[in-house]
Amino acid sequence: MGFVKALHCRECGRQYPVEAANACDFCFGPLEVTYDYEAMGRVISRERIQKGPLSMWRYIDLLPVEGTEVNDLNTGFTPLVKSKRLGRYLGLNELYIKNDAVNPSYSFKDRVVSVASTKALEFGYDTLACASTGNLAGSVAAHAARAGMKAFIFVPADLEQGKMVGAAVYGPTLVAVKGNYDEVNRLCSELADTYHWAFVNINMRPYYAEGSKTLGYETAEQLGWRAPDHCIVPSASGSLFTKIYKGLHEFSKLGLIGSVKTQMHMAQAQGCAPIATAWINKLEVVKPVRPNTIAKSLAIGNPADGFYALKVIKDSEGSANIVHEDQIVEGIKMLAEMEGIFTETAGGVTISALAALARKGVIKKDDVTVVYVTGNGLKTQEAVVDLLRPLVIEPTVTAFQQALGGR
Numbered sequence: 001m002g003f004v005k006a007l008h009c010r011e012c013g014r015q016y017p018v019e020a021a022n023a024c025d026f027c028f029g030p031l032e033v034t035y036d037y038e039a040m041g042r043v044i045s046r047e048r049i050q051k052g053p054l055s056m057w058r059y060i061d062l063l064p065v066e067g068t069e070v071n072d073l074n075t076g077f078t079p080l081v082k083s084k085r086l087g088r089y090l091g092l093n094e095l096y097i098k099n100d101a102v103n104p105s106y107s108f109k110d111r112v113v114s115v116a117s118t119k120a121l122e123f124g125y126d127t128l129a130c131a132s133t134g135n136l137a138g139s140v141a142a143h144a145a146r147a148g149m150k151a152f153i154f155v156p157a158d159l160e161q162g163k164m165v166g167a168a169v170y171g172p173t174l175v176a177v178k179g180n181y182d183e184v185n186r187l188c189s190e191l192a193d194t195y196h197w198a199f200v201n202i203n204m205r206p207y208y209a210e211g212s213k214t215l216g217y218e219t220a221e222q223l224g225w226r227a228p229d230h231c232i233v234p235s236a237s238g239s240l241f242t243k244i245y246k247g248l249h250e251f252s253k254l255g256l257i258g259s260v261k262t263q264m265h266m267a268q269a270q271g272c273a274p275i276a277t278a279w280i281n282k283l284e285v286v287k288p289v290r291p292n293t294i295a296k297s298l299a300i301g302n303p304a305d306g307f308y309a310l311k312v313i314k315d316s317e318g319s320a321n322i323v324h325e326d327q328i329v330e331g332i333k334m335l336a337e338m339e340g341i342f343t344e345t346a347g348g349v350t351i352s353a354l355a356a357l358a359r360k361g362v363i364k365k366d367d368v369t370v371v372y373v374t375g376n377g378l379k380t381q382e383a384v385v386d387l388l389r390p391l392v393i394e395p396t397v398t399a400f401q402q403a404l405g406g407r
Contacts (some may be wrong), residue, residue: 004039004064007031007206008118008306014143016065020123020387021204023389028306031206033064041254042301046225049256055110062117062250063214064207071117071147073104076214077200080370082318085338086351090358094227094368098219098340103166105142105166106376107135107344110212110242113200117143119207123334131188133181133236133297133376134163138201141170152197154184160296162379180291182302200256205304212240214245220257221372227252229258229367232354234346234374235299238275238309241326244372265362266309267353268329269295269345276320277308279313286310286359294383295328319362321353328352329383335373342377350374 007016011029022031040357044061052058056076060068066386079099087095099109113136117128128138128144129152137153144151149174155164156179168174177184185202192199200208220227228247235242251257268276278286286306291299301307303398314321323331331348335341343351354371357363378385391407393399 001337002066003036003061005034005036006064007173010032012182020120020125020203022193022203033210034064035205037063037253039204044254044256046256047220049221056114056211056218057219059214062217064210065115065118066122070114070122071121072114073110073142073146075103075110075114077218078102080219081339083339083343086335089338090355091365092358092363092369093366094229095354096223096343096370097243097335097339098370098372099372100215100372101341101343101347101376105135105138106379107139108212108372108374109135109139110142111214112136112208112319113143116198116200116208117147117149117212119406120149120200120204121147123198125196125198127152127195129188129195129199129200130154130196130201131181131185131206132201133299134159134379135297136201137167137174138170141172142169143171144172152321154188156180156184156296157331158296160380161383162381163296166379180369181300182288182291207338209239209243209305212243213247213250215372216244217251219244220251223368223370225257226368227257227262228370229261230263230357230363230369230370231351232265232267232357232369234295234298234350235268235275235303235309236272236298237355238266238305239304240372240374241266242305242308245316262316264312264316264352265357266313266318266320268320268322268350269293269298270322271295272299272301272326273310273322274301274311275303276322278306279310279320279329280322284310293328294325294350296380297344297346298349307308318340321356323349323352323356330383331355331379332377333387336377343373344375344377344380345383346372346375347377348368348383357403361392 009024331351
């Protein structure tokens with residue numbers, strides 16, 4: 001049995017039963033899972049975790065599910081790569097890349113959907129649905145297929161083709177909405193009141209969001225049971241950013257690692273940076289924006305967890321960083337050419353933010369730094385298609401040598 005006690009409102013503190021709900025009836029604040037940490041602490045240990053599967057479900061005791069039957073595609077426990085060439089280039093001796101682009105549907109979204117779909121099955125749903133900027137679409141479709149559930153995927157109509165195909169192949173009903181993500185999300189919020197479906201990032205959101213904590217858990221375990229000095233995280237809604245921090249602190253609370261002094265650094269694209277803009281301007285309220293960025297997976301103009309992300313930046317003494325649009329592809333190229341990792345546009349944002357923080361001296365030479373790569377570059381090939389400049393030759397040595405000389 002799991003250790004979930006209830007849901008609670010993050011604003012007024014009111015408690016609710018464990019059900020498919022995401023907002024407080026009293027103040028409309030977001031709901032979050034409450035755990036029995038005392039009981040959890042009597043069970044959890046490093047040894048127990050290490051005996052678990054080589055997936056995110058080695059942390060099942062810390063996740064909001066009952067029993068051991070989970071909807072899993074073998075997500076998680078992704079590589080934490082010691083970055084030698086990029087680290088040397090940036091003057092950082094302890095730089096690590098958490099490569100979540102190698103998950104089953106090629107993004108970190110498999111973590112949140114694995115939890116949400118497992119909970120949906122517990123609640124008796126037969127249909128998964130979502131509003132998505134792209135990566136979530138593929139993950140929801142894949143997990144629905146795995147569980148034998150129906151799937152409805154709602155995305156902006158101008159989504160990258162790679163992400164459209166990456167969802168369609170699993171056989172969902174794919175709905176392209178003529179609008180941006182925020183408009184898609186509003187539509188899905190209305191549909192969630194009409195259809196008895198498990199919308200993973202709406203009525204299932206309290207459970208869905210908890211899946212991101214596993215990135216914090218894995219980072220600490222893979223670093224030898226310690227928290228890093230810095231985490232650099234791409235942000236759209238702000239949820240991933242807050243949950244990595246929560247995961248590290250839960251490990252510390254349970255005695256699995258020491259104290260957490262990690263500085264959390266947010267990375268957003270210039271064309272959609274509402275949280276970072278609020279932080280830089282010392283605002284307590286995140287003002288919505290209309291997205292206009294090539295980093296479509298980060299294009300959420302009205303971030304649901306923006307307020308809480310600002311709090312994490314403050315509490316961790318971290319930072320918020322805005323990456324210019326023309327630097328996004330440079331970040332993709334930098335990571336690919338130096339470490340052999342092809343990231344999508346969100347990763348280009350993160351790597352460029354890392355480079356800026358290193359140049360400014362915010363990250364010191366021997367600080368243990370983890371940068372999160374959350375999606376695979378094959379999903380956003382449009383962003384780098386201009387790099388495709390092959391030498392076109394006749395099949396002769398002379399032709400090759402002439403073309404090489406010309407290049």
